[in-house]
Amino acid sequence: MPVNDIDAPQRISADHLIPHIPGVIFQLHRARNGHMRFPYIEGGGVALKHIDRDLLAQNAGELVEQLTGNDHPKIMSAIERSARWMLPLTTRFLLPFPKEKPHWIAVSARPKTVVDGVQWNGIMMDINDQVSEEQRLRKLCDTDPLTELPNRRKLMVHLTNIASLSTRHGTPLSIMMIDIDHFKRLNDRWGHLHGDDVLKQLATQAQSLLRCEDMIARLGGEEFMVVLPLTSLQHCHTLADRIRHAISVYDFGMGAGQVTLSIGIAEFRCGEPLTSLIERADQALYNAKDIGRDCVCLLR
Numbered sequence: 494m495p496v497n498d499i500d501a502p503q504r505i506s507a508d509h510l511i512p513h514i515p516g517v518i519f520q521l522h523r524a525r526n527g528h529m530r531f532p533y534i535e536g537g538g539v540a541l542k543h544i545d546r547d548l549l550a551q552n553a554g555e556l557v558e559q560l561t562g563n564d565h566p567k568i569m570s571a572i573e574r575s576a577r578w579m580l581p582l583t584t585r586f587l588l589p590f591p592k593e594k595p596h597w598i599a600v601s602a603r604p605k606t607v608v609d610g611v612q613w614n615g616i617m618m619d620i621n622d623q624v625s626e627e628q629r630l631r632k633l634c635d636t637d638p639l640t641e642l643p644n645r646r647k648l649m650v651h652l653t654n655i656a657s658l659s660t661r662h663g664t665p666l667s668i669m670m671i672d673i674d675h676f677k678r679l680n681d682r683w684g685h686l687h688g689d690d691v692l693k694q695l696a697t698q699a700q701s702l703l704r705c706e707d708m709i710a711r712l713g714g715e716e717f718m719v720v721l722p723l724t725s726l727q728h729c730h731t732l733a734d735r736i737r738h739a740i741s742v743y744d745f746g747m748g749a750g751q752v753t754l755s756i757g758i759a760e761f762r763c764g765e766p767l768t769s770l771i772e773r774a775d776q777a778l779y780n781a782k783d784i785g786r787d788c789v790c791l792l793r
């Protein structure tokens with residue numbers, strides 16, 4: 494073999510290469526009347542195995558709707574925005590797989606105006622591992638590691654959203670500030686590890702007494718907050734007293750009656766800053782401590 498042949502650049506054809514790449518290369522065409530088709534879609538991995546490519550090549554609309562499920566409106570508005578402003582198309586969706594959990598797929602494509610509509614050339618990648626890692630990290634950021642309840646950060650985001658819904662619809666919203674009484678004494682007497690166990694059990698017990706739309710979070714130390722959408726102050730008072738009583742008779746492993754709670758409650762006034770609402774609940778909690786603990790106080 495001549496020496497030159499060894500160093501000669503290999504001719505690699507895209508047709509041979511593309512079936513082996515971990516993704517899909519595609520061309521999407523959308524006509525002015527909205528008709529969509531994929532004149533080209535090729536790639537490796539398992540994503541294309543269960544998909545009718547002939548149908549995609551002729552009339553993709555219905556199949557895209559099936560394949561993107563709940564993400565369909567999001568995909569269609571991303572396509573629309575990309576077509577209207579000639580911006581890159583970047584989005585992600587959950588692709589169902591037979592006998593498997595759905596996989597997250599990322600789409601990235603460039604639009605181009607063609608005579609009868611818009612054409613995108615782009616790639617799709619399976620990003621399931623990255624999304625799982627993102628979800629794991631987000632959970633870590635939002636969760637109190639001891640009790641596994643949402644933490645202060647997550648609660649404040651939630652409270653902001655719920656308060657804005659309450660302002661928009663004029664619906665009631667209340668919060669509870671919960672603090673364990675004489676927790677220092679409990680730690681000193683039974684040990685810090687037992688104190689930790691009390692915090693964990695308290696989280697479970699309180700959660701079991703709340704509705705699934707309520708959120709209880711650990712703010713730090715022995716302090717918790719509950720956000721109760723669609724709940725008036727009066728109803729919140731009843732619930733708070735139910736939690737207070739349940740904990741006061743619960744046996745945390747030291748005999749019943751060893752752990753009690755002071756609870757301050759307040760109701761959101763439409764449009765007020767959240768700091769005012771929290772200050773009122775905090776003040777009500779101080780009042781509960783002041784009048785002897787193991788009770789619920791409210792501030793109107």
Ligand SMILES: Nc1nc2c(ncn2[C@@H]2O[C@H](COP(=O)(O)OP(=O)(O)OP(=O)(O)O)[C@@H](O)[C@H]2O)c(=O)[nH]1
Binds near residue numbers: 677689786
């Ligand atoms: N075991 C345990 N103790 C904690 C944790 N975080 C805070 N604490 C303890 O909680 C105690 C809180 O004490 P204080 O703020 O004096 O309140 P208290 O003893 O509950 O008294 P009152 O609130 O006035 O009824 C401190 O001793 C902290 O060390 C935790 O994660 N685990």
